[in-house]
Amino acid sequence: MPDFELQNFLPYLLNQAAESSSMAFRTYYRDKYGMLRTEWQVLFHLWRYGDMTARDICDRASLHKTKVSRAVAALEVKRMLERREMPADRRNEMLALTRIGRKASEDLSRAAEVYNAQLLAMFSAPERTILHNCLLRIADQARSIRT
């Protein structure tokens, strides 16, 4: 009846692109470190932005606290981070990378950067700019649209 194609439905297209582009890198951190996506994200945050609490990570990465909680637990088992009690407020714990965690972070971040460069090589400079821009806008504005 209408001319509405799935290919034109932005959420669908974004999901396809997201899945497709995540795959190769996911294989990397999964096979090499047995990590899940949230774990890699938490690790990266600590490495890139320094020690912080789980709460901080929730905010910065817009991840739900249960996700972060589980990722932290998993990374602790892998001896990649440790928790430090904060006497000032014993509810929150400062998270800090161990040497092992730092090494893994460095390796993964380097790999991510290389992989990212390969992806971006598909586009011209102006395309890259616009793409980046549009995605940022979608990421933080789409939430406010109602059906």
Add this chain to the structure above:
Amino acid sequence: MPDFELQNFLPYLLNQAAESSSMAFRTYYRDKYGMLRTEWQVLFHLWRYGDMTARDICDRASLHKTKVSRAVAALEVKRMLERREMPADRRNEMLALTRIGRKASEDLSRAAEVYNAQLLAMFSAPERTILHNCLLRIADQARSIRT
């Protein structure tokens, strides 16, 4: 150490955008019809492109056969589609929407179109073109990049 930001990592950004943009519409088909994403995709395919087998849907939507199998079973329970045996080759069954399925498809597709228009309203015409283009390229080329 480096200036590599998570915001610049394309897979991350794509995931954020995909999740953010999928949310509102997902709520719609979940709350109103108790559907999962794959179910809505299957439904849409049948509605938009006519009766076909599960196999056809797998190919067209690049979905794994188990996902489609489960979605078809769920849609059958909801009385939105029915299976028709093909005497020519009794391995495959033609899937066809019921009246209920057609009504739901129409409603969902209309909602999807409206929602899509709202999303796209964030961008200028040239931005839309480039965004669409880039996403399509990522969706079908990223797979071939190795880490």
Add this chain to the structure above:
DNA sequence: AGGTATTAGTTCATTTTGTAACTAACAACG
């Protein structure tokens, strides 16, 4: 102080997904 509300974080039950093994029907080739 004492009751109520918040906040950080965890746990548990359920849903969803992914993977591999399975059945059933057909094809192809000697």
Add this chain to the structure above:
DNA sequence: CGTTGTTAGTTACAAAATGAACTAATACCT
């Protein structure tokens, strides 16, 4: 025919994601 291979689709089991209810510590308010 009959054995081997292939295709459509399902099922069974493990891995992962989700959400609500929970604990513990602190803040707030009168």
